[in-house]
Amino acid sequence: MNTDKLSARLAAVAKYVPKGASMADIGSDHAYLPCFLAKNQGVRFAIAGEVVEGPYQSAKKNVLSEGLSDVIDVRRGNGLEVVQQGEVDCITIAGMGGALITSILDNGKEKLDEVRRLVLQPNISAISIRKWFLENHWRLIAEEILEEDGKIYEVLVAEQGEPYKPYHSKREMGLLFGPFLIENQNEAFKKKWTAEKRNWKRIFDQLESAVQTQETMEKKQDLLSKLQMVEEVLQDEKS
Incomplete structure (x- = not known):
């Protein structure tokens, strides 16, 4: 995997980042996703946030070698503390457990006011993210489930507004399995x-x-x- 060809899991995340967005990738690892988006989807501005020193240095190196330092700002910090209020309109968080993702969102809730879209890829417990969306007035607008290297991943996309909309009558079932995934079972x-x-x-x-x-x-x-x-x-x- 590199900044030109993402893993299937990250490619699924990339697909839902709007063209021309300003975005923050939290837990960005080697900054593969922001680099790919800057080169292929014309993101205006990206923050690659990373709390661990090794991946942070690796992200800085990758951004520099791709000549993308004017578009991508690599910042070291925990969760959403790397983002200033009103700085981005899309946030991606990939490759963590669902409960950890929701705690990152909770801890940085004040940063989400002007964010229009969340693209989240939990490794486990997607249900905790769907519940968080409901409780915090985010509406699930798309979902994907895919297998890569013997592991199964889900991608959840949400925008602010009507949180109950995709669930119809069977909310418990929708929260566990995903309302869109139930409809199109792959x-x-x-x-x-x-x-x-x-x-x-x-x-x-x-x-x-x-x-x-x-x-x-x-x-x-x-x-x-x-x-x-x-x-x-x-x-x-x-x-």
Whole structure:
């Protein structure tokens, strides 16, 4: 991977950054994404934010060698502390867990007032991001799920406004599986949720043979409702 050819996961993120945007890539690693966007999608201005010294130095080196220092500002800092209020209209955060991404957004909430679009790629727990969108008045407008090198990734895109819009009546189901992903189930989606279903079933069976405490009963109930939802979601596709 380099600044001309991104990994499939980062290419999916890049696709949703508006042409001519000013953007910040948080946890930018080697700044591959901002460099690619500056060269191919005409972003006006980009911040590559990185908290770890090694990747920060690597990002600085890459931006310099690409001759992009006038477009991309590499900044060292934690989360959104590298962004000034009103400086960017799009923020990307890729390659972290969903809970960590939401805590970054929470900790820098005051920086989001003038941001028009968030493009987030959680490695796990996309549900925590969908819940955060609902609670903070961001509307999910697009989702993708893809497999790369044996791992499955989701990309979630949101803009400010009507948070309930994509969910229709089955909100719990939409939060867990993704309202757009349920509608267009690809191979990666089926693979992920078939594996999850097996895993939940295995845990449920273990709990069945365990001592039945209040906690066990509650866990079983939770798993049962997830199993019913996953059955319904995967069944929908067959019908």
